[in-house]
Amino acid sequence: MNKVVKNVEEALVGIEDGMTLMLGGFGLCGIPENSIGQLVKLGTKNLTCISNNAGVDDYGIGLMLQAKQVKKMISSYVGENDEFERQMLSGELEVDLIPQGSLAERCRAGGAGIPAFFTPAGYGTEVAEGKEVRVFNGKPHILESALTADFAIVKAWKGDTEGNLIYKAAARNFNPMMAMAGKITVAEVEELVPAGTLDPNQIHTPGIFVQRIFQGEKFEKRIEQRTVRKNA
Amino acid sequence: MALDKNGIAQRIAQELKNGWYVNLGIGIPTLVANYIPKGIEVEFQSENGILGMGPFPFEGEEDADLINAGKQTITVLDGASFFDSATSFAMIRGQHVQLTVLGAMEVSQNGDIANWKIPGKMVKGMGGAMDLVASAENIIVAMMHSNKAGESKILKECTLPLTGVGCVKKVVTELAVLEIKDGKFHLIERAPGVSVEEIISKTEGDLVVPDIVPEMHFD
Numbered sequence: 001m002n003k004v005v006k007n008v009e010e011a012l013v014g015i016e017d018g019m020t021l022m023l024g025g026f027g028l029c030g031i032p033e034n035s036i037g038q039l040v041k042l043g044t045k046n047l048t049c050i051s052n053n054a055g056v057d058d059y060g061i062g063l064m065l066q067a068k069q070v071k072k073m074i075s076s077y078v079g080e081n082d083e084f085e086r087q088m089l090s091g092e093l094e095v096d097l098i099p100q101g102s103l104a105e106r107c108r109a110g111g112a113g114i115p116a117f118f119t120p121a122g123y124g125t126e127v128a129e130g131k132e133v134r135v136f137n138g139k140p141h142i143l144e145s146a147l148t149a150d151f152a153i154v155k156a157w158k159g160d161t162e163g164n165l166i167y168k169a170a171a172r173n174f175n176p177m178m179a180m181a182g183k184i185t186v187a188e189v190e191e192l193v194p195a196g197t198l199d200p201n202q203i204h205t206p207g208i209f210v211q212r213i214f215q216g217e218k219f220e221k222r223i224e225q226r227t228v229r230k231n232a
Numbered sequence: 233m234a235l236d237k238n239g240i241a242q243r244i245a246q247e248l249k250n251g252w253y254v255n256l257g258i259g260i261p262t263l264v265a266n267y268i269p270k271g272i273e274v275e276f277q278s279e280n281g282i283l284g285m286g287p288f289p290f291e292g293e294e295d296a297d298l299i300n301a302g303k304q305t306i307t308v309l310d311g312a313s314f315f316d317s318a319t320s321f322a323m324i325r326g327q328h329v330q331l332t333v334l335g336a337m338e339v340s341q342n343g344d345i346a347n348w349k350i351p352g353k354m355v356k357g358m359g360g361a362m363d364l365v366a367s368a369e370n371i372i373v374a375m376m377h378s379n380k381a382g383e384s385k386i387l388k389e390c391t392l393p394l395t396g397v398g399c400v401k402k403v404v405t406e407l408a409v410l411e412i413k414d415g416k417f418h419l420i421e422r423a424p425g426v427s428v429e430e431i432i433s434k435t436e437g438d439l440v441v442p443d444i445v446p447e448m449h450f451d
Contacts, residue, residue, distance in 0.1 A: 026280045026281075026299075026301075026303075026317070027280075027299060027303040028296075028303070029280070029296065029297060029299050029303070030297065052317070075357060076357050076358060076359050076360070077356060077357035077358070077359040078355075078356060078357050079356035079357065080303075085355070088355065089352075089355075095355075097355075097357045097358060099358055099359075099360065099361075099362035099363045100279065100317065100321065100358070100359050100360035100362075100363060101279075101317075101318075101320075101321025101324060101325060101360060101362075101363030102362075102363065103317075104316070104317035104318040104320070104321055105318055105321065107318075108318040119325065119363075119366075120325070120366040120367055121325070121362045121363040121366040121367070122362045122366065123366060123396075123397065124344075124394060124396065124397030124398075125362060125393065125394045125395060125396065125397070126393055126394075127358075127362060157297075167314075168297045169282075169295065169297040169298040169308075169314055170278070170280050170281050170282055170297060170298055170299055170300075170314060171296075171297040172281055172314055172315065172316050173280050173281050173316060173317050174316070174317050175316070176316040176318075177316060177317065177318050204316075221296035221297070222296065223294060223296050223299075223305060224299070224303040225299070225302065225303045225304040225305065226294055226304075226305055227288045227304040227305050227306070228288050228289055228290060228291045228293075228294060228305065229287055229288045229289070229290060229291075230290075230291070231290050231291060
């Protein structure tokens with residue numbers, strides 16, 4: 001089944017004000033940067049964004065925050081972003097902070113047809129407030145519910161016309177679970193190849209989870225913390 | 233003399249056991265990787281999806297797709313693997329990772345830890361810390377004994393929002409190694425040249441002090 005769309009404009013058709021979006025990536029690593037650029041251009045407002053982080057001030061989801069497009073952020077870590085902090089402390093932006101493993105599993109559960117699950121993470125903390133607690137094997141766990149999205153937007157290294165995806169290194173992170181949890185999943189890839197080119201043994205996200213795929217025009221791949229050691 | 237950050241890391245590295253998978257948090261914990269004792273083989277897990285993490289890359293060899301959980305560019309060693317975030321936290325929650333080392337703002341004598349939020353001041357989020365402390369079999373906290381205002385971070389009860397309850401077993405500071413047992417801190421070792429009196433005066437929580445408190449030993 002051919003999932004290819006012409007470009008980022010066509011890939012994001014149907015995204016409307018007030019929708020819930022999942023955006024893959026960890027920090028600035030593996031984020032769908034072409035799609036974020038297009039979302040800023042579209043100016044869609046009142047979005048709920050589910051993403052592990054919120055970008056930095058002038059890149060990634062930070063650009064959508066600057067444009068005041070985000071009503072609510074669901075994330076695990078939101079440091080490194082002054083505008084985010086300002087909007088959150090002033091009450092303009094709703095923020096739901098979730099333990100990282102619970103966030104990943106909630107996305108996975110959403111895509112896997114599991115409505116909720118118990119996890120020990122967050123027991124006894126403010127994350128557990130209002131959540132059912134049950135003891136398994138002598139240890140208390142809290143009930144966490146699945147997450148889904150109107151659109152899940154993920155970034156992969158290589159993809160084929162069937163929507164099969166391969167990620168590179170640590171840029172995989174949240175992308176595979178989010179790909180599963182979108183009503184419509186959009187994949188932007190660095191390299192789009194004909195079906196049959198990728199080895200089926202190496203596929204990370206099977207094409208069934210992807211509705212639209214396109215090759216991104218340009219990937220800046222900004223590095224947040226450039227750390228090096230001296231050449232010997 | 234009190235230890236510096238590298239000294240704390242070096243002391244924690246002595247806790248590593250052969251064959252362990254280890255998750256190191258941001259800050260002092262990251263430095264533990266520089267002091268793996270001779271003859272000990274461990275593998276480092278980074279919760280953004282890496283097992284077999286190596287040192288920082290040489291200049292010019294940085295890869296934007298290859299970062300650690302602190303968003304720093306890194307490398308991987310032979311035998312490394314990459315995986316998604318759900319698999320990563322399955323390793324953590326499923327107790328396949330034997331040791332977690334992380335920083336803290338406060339630790340209490342029943343093993344509670346606070347390290348993610350200062351209400352009204354700093355709200356960055358917990359990242360993976362809540363998952364890590366809720367599940368790890370061994371948790372070592374690496375931190376300074378007091379905060380910048382000079383107040384003890386080793387407390388009867390935490391005052392900040394908690395990251396996890398009853399989970400910390402060991403704390404290594406610039407002054408001491410403390411174990412948490414039966415609702416009390418136990419003084420196990422002191423930094424070279426640091427007096428027991430100084431440790432007692434800087435510890436707010438209940439502290440059990442044995443007759444002889446050995447100095448930390450470094451090779």
